[in-house]
Amino acid sequence: MTAVPAEHTADRTIDISQTQQTPFMRLVSVELRKMWDTRAGLWLLAVTGGLLVVALGIALLVVALNDDVNLSANEFSQIMVVPVSLLVPVLAIQSITSEWSQRTGLVSFALEPHRMRVVAAKLVTVMVLALATIVLAVVVGAVGTLLAAAITGNDVVWDIEAGQFAWVVANQLAYFVMAFAFGLVLLSTPAAIAVYYIVALLLPVMVYSTLYAFFDWARDVIPWIDLGFAMAPYMGQDMGEGVSTSSTTLMQVVVSAVIWVVVPLVIGLRRVARAELK
Template identity: 55%
Template sequence: MSTIESGRPAPAPTPTLDISQTAPVPFSRLVRVEWRKMVDTRSGFWLMIATGILLVLTVALVLLVVGLTEDDLTIGADGFSQILTIPLSLLLPVFPILAVTSEWSQRTGLVTFALEPHRVRVLLAKVGAVVLLAVATIVVALVLGAVGNVVAAAMDGNSPEWNLDLEMLALTILSQLLYFLMAYAFGTVLLSTPASIAVFYVVALLLPLLVYSTLYALFDWAQDLIPWIDMQYAMGPFLDPGDDATAMDGLRLLVTVLIWVVTPLIIGTRRVLASEPK
């Protein structure tokens, strides 16, 4: 019996939404959104303020040492650039961790992945924002270092020494980027802000400072092994002006990058693609 014969109304057609002609979200817009999600929040704002204060205090401390030293103490632009990388390494790696884990801890993933369902594009945009942040902070540190170099030279009555080695600067930027990507990779693997921050600082700071340094000083086998498993020791020959890096040093650095950056990124990307934000 047909619907008309039975006297019942025909069911309404199921509504459909045709998005085949809708243009995708531009990748540059995704990067801008991820940038704002990192820095345009209360936590991001205060992290940036704290990092800026650390940079200024570092320059002030160096100038204080220059002022109190009776002999001429020439630091130069290269010295300031190396010194100012220390405060950058303390707080800024939290940003790439928050870039990933906030989608789960603050439950913004439902919105993010609904507006851009291609999660790989979102992850790439986060990486792009992380790289831009690393480069921007290094530029700020270089500007502060240049100001400090001029002031330190004036305090000693000398001309500023602009001895910045471009190759060393490029290696320093590469080192910072690798640590930023390591923090980002840990965030994708753990998807938890406290756990990611704790694991990163243990691997990147505490182990090299407390454990590896002791083993390296006491045992010959540690001097052979540690540069293969720790990125800081692997980068040492490249960041020390007195050392000539060899092909073996490059191989050690490649292995540590594979261990601490590439492998966690692969595992974390697979987890992000399979996880469901709630």
């Protein structure tokens, strides 16, 4: 075999030191478009919109049929947050897992070889999506408050407190980032969705709530390992024990966030940085 002269090898080297990187905001805009510009994303958003309408209709029906029920703006907003929190986190998972399951990573990471910049853009879009769901829930909740007042003839109650609202936003951001982190760790859409709903929905509703209601030790342990229970006192949710906020409850939020958000995110970033694209 004839050896290739060193000078010819050097001639084939492409100098990209002066090549400008893809602007970060362009990456963000691309990832935002990819959120809804697919059949899965479009249907998820459409179904979520339908759930919002159904939730609003049920709340107004309850108010209309019960003279003793008068929902305030804060209560309407919390009701509206539930539908947008059920399905939309799937988009956060798909934003990263689709690069492997749909094999688009070869294109994405070829156009922007710095993987962490692409992942950062995806994370920004996930946070934007989480904030958009909160804004939508508040707007629909405000409409529901006005309609309920018109139906019942009661005065409109605008009682959304800034501090409590900030914690609702933090809660929504934490769960969306958690979903994104599970996608990073598993790089599989079905697996990440299953794990997310087990951690975020099934365990708190079916396991933690039962233990919390019957065992004293559970009331001390569960807020340290579940983000929803840890944040509940700050969002005005009564867990049945009249828990007040303190330095301990704040530390419970921090510890549970580290367990379910920070640690999976760090592990996932490390895996994506080393994962082989095929």
